[in-house]
Amino acid sequence: MEKADVLEYYDKTVNSPSGSFYIPAVLRIRHLLQVIKRRRVSKNTLSRKNILFRDNYTCQYCSSHENLTIDHVVPAALGGGWTWENLVTACYKCNSKKGRKSIEEAKMKLNKVPKAPKDYDVLSIPLTAAALRVLTARKGTPDEWRQYLSSDFRTMS
Numbered sequence: 001m002e003k004a005d006v007l008e009y010y011d012k013t014v015n016s017p018s019g020s021f022y023i024p025a026v027l028r029i030r031h032l033l034q035v036i037k038r039r040r041v042s043k044n045t046l047s048r049k050n051i052l053f054r055d056n057y058t059c060q061y062c063s064s065h066e067n068l069t070i071d072h073v074v075p076a077a078l079g080g081g082w083t084w085e086n087l088v089t090a091c092y093k094c095n096s097k098k099g100r101k102s103i104e105e106a107k108m109k110l111n112k113v114p115k116a117p118k119d120y121d122v123l124s125i126p127l128t129a130a131a132l133r134v135l136t137a138r139k140g141t142p143d144e145w146r147q148y149l150s151s152d153f154r155t156m157s
Contacts, residue, residue, distance in 0.1 A: 055089035067092040075100045084116035
């Protein structure tokens with residue numbers, strides 16, 4: 001009836017006389033929730049600007065927003081390439097500290113694993129008061145929902 005879009009499915013199916021169907025895990029109900037999309041970033045347009053954008057202009061080591069540079073997770077001197085999976089946003093201080101060392105040698109840790117972007121990334125879904133009551137009452141957020149919720153609700157338990 002085009003009143004909702006399925007964004008995620010559970011791995012399990014239900015059977016009926018007319019067939020087998022995957023169970024929807026995340027629905028976007030058009031008149032209640034709105035999905036906010038980032039601008040499209042092609043996997044083929046690897047650039048400094050797009051790495052900064054992917055990482056939300058945030059150092060992936062210390063979360064700073066100041067003096068940002070691009071860091072090779074595996075240094076170029078050690079064979080690390082110019083790839084989505086090997087480049088992260090880093091502040092000047094963290095990039096200098098890491099230098100030509102591996103993350104382990106520098107005793108540093110990434111906030112998140114770098115990866116190539118999808119055609120678009122879902123930022124968050126503004127929740128209605130009713131949806132917030134459901135999340136609060138159920139004592140925890142289903143794993144399938146987490147990528148669609150703002151960070152305030154990802155860790156609800």
